[in-house]
Amino acid sequence: MTAERGADTLVVIPTFNEAETVATIVHGVRAAVPRADVLIVDDNSPDGTGDIADTLAATDPRVQVLHRRKKSGLGDAYLAAFAWALERPYGIVVEMDADGSHPADRLPALIAAVRPGGANLSIGSRWVAGGSVVDWPRARRWISRGGNVYAQLLLGVHVRDATAGFRAFRSDTLRAIELDNVASHGYCFQIDLTRRVHDRGLRITEVPIEFRERELGQSKMSSTIVIEAMSRVTLWGMQRLWFTLTRRGRRWLPNAEVRDAGSRTARTPHEKTRKNRP
Ligand SMILES: Nc1nc2c(ncn2[C@@H]2O[C@H](COP(=O)(O)OP(=O)(O)O)[C@@H](O)[C@H]2O)c(=O)[nH]1
């Protein structure tokens, strides 16, 4: 069934070489949220994930596939999926990995959190009370925790798991955050979107999840992805600091005060009266 026949929610699953897991994940999503549509975004995986996705779509009208010509990163895959979703009448768009790390049974809670009256973005969080990580090597834990603390400090975003890839957006939130100029390719894409939602004063909530390390297939995490995230967060942090300092700095400059005072004087009743004289 497509959106035209009533699905309000689209669960997007990006894949690159996930032949061993994609079917299980899609079945898990269909069981957990039977009224949601699923969009698999495959970057021409050499292991045949795209063909498996096509078979799933052929047998289940709620499953659809977006094939892209080559691997160009998680961020680009999601941007293509968001553009696809926003051309259709979905009210909620969910992000979910294809490797079994994100628990499908938390989808109802994640989606409920962005229903009308709720938040604009809900994040399935490992690092809030009730959240946890199972079977993650110590190094990955530190990268995730350290990256999140660094992002919180530099960006002023009070979100414990800003890098998480299990999240639900309201469609109007995706429209509000100007996706056209998102340039992040790897996992800092998630931080970028979190920061954009936060900076527009929109509401973000975190839903605790148990995150499990994948048992099959291979992680696409690389040092390039970590470096991209670190350098972009540093740049955004410096931009933020610059904006804050220049705004405050302008207020402290004596010339600025004179100019401000002058413009205030010009708005006195006397001035108005004078201006209004024939
Ligand atoms: N379409 C697409 N999916 C990707 C790409 N890179 C990663 N993914 C998918 O994004 C999800 C998260 O990637 P994963 O390798 O599990 O990263 P990790 O969980 O950080 O180790 C998985 O479903 C991957 O198949 C990409 O370049 N294109």
Ligand SMILES: [Mg+2]
């Ligand atoms: Mg993973």
